[in-house]
Amino acid sequence: MDNFPGILGNLAPHEFSVIRHAMIETELGEGAVLFKQRDEPSGMFILKTGQLQVVTGKFAIASERNVVAEIFPDQSVGEFSVIDGLPRSATVIATQESTLLSLTAGAFKEIITNNESVARGVISNLCDLIINRSALEINSDKAQLIYAKNLKPSLQNMKTLCAIIREMNKQST
Structure with a gap:
């Protein structure tokens, strides 16, 4: 990964390095929930491998989920929460085994x-x-x-x- 997506995109190499150093790699199994709608924010995430689904509604019942977005490698999710601290607006579920990079709100603000x-x-x-x-x-x-x-x-x-x-x-x- 040479750069980040979303709000962290288009950074100079030294800026990329500063942020990458603050990130933690996380594994998420298929079907695992990254975060739930209305959860307090814990950070933002960049998908390295796998696939995520952003949903609203009753996420526990697949037929009652409203799929808002599919997240693929090199895309980000949860980035606004590191800025505004508002609760999550949707639930994010791993639809495949996934590897993510996470950045906490505290690290982002620093x-x-x-x-x-x-x-x-x-x-x-x-x-x-x-x-x-x-x-x-x-x-x-x-x-x-x-x-x-x-x-x-x-x-x-x-x-x-x-x-x-x-x-x-x-x-x-």
Whole structure:
């Protein structure tokens, strides 16, 4: 893996190295639950091998699951929780034996506090998630900061961007 997906994507090699050093490799057996909807956040995860399913509804009964997404190698899950600390919005289940890299919220916050370039990269990636929504129209002066990716690389700005994305996700379901 030369880089990370999602909010940690497009980092310089030294930034990648800082984050990779803070990650822990975790194994998950087929059918195992990584986390449940409404659980308190424990961190974010990047799938190295295997496959995960993101579901809402009664996850214990396969026929009553609403599959929100399939997660494949080199994709991430749970990344907003390391920023905003909100409970999980879905359940994640391993549909195959899986190997994941995990990054705790504490480790993430320490990294962005001590590495402004990583924080700028996260802000840029969050802005991209908003900008790349085809149905989104942003007209206010403050919203133009998102298009310009001209936001201070602070945890508070990251939380605000996550709130916008979470709201957009609710509207699209």
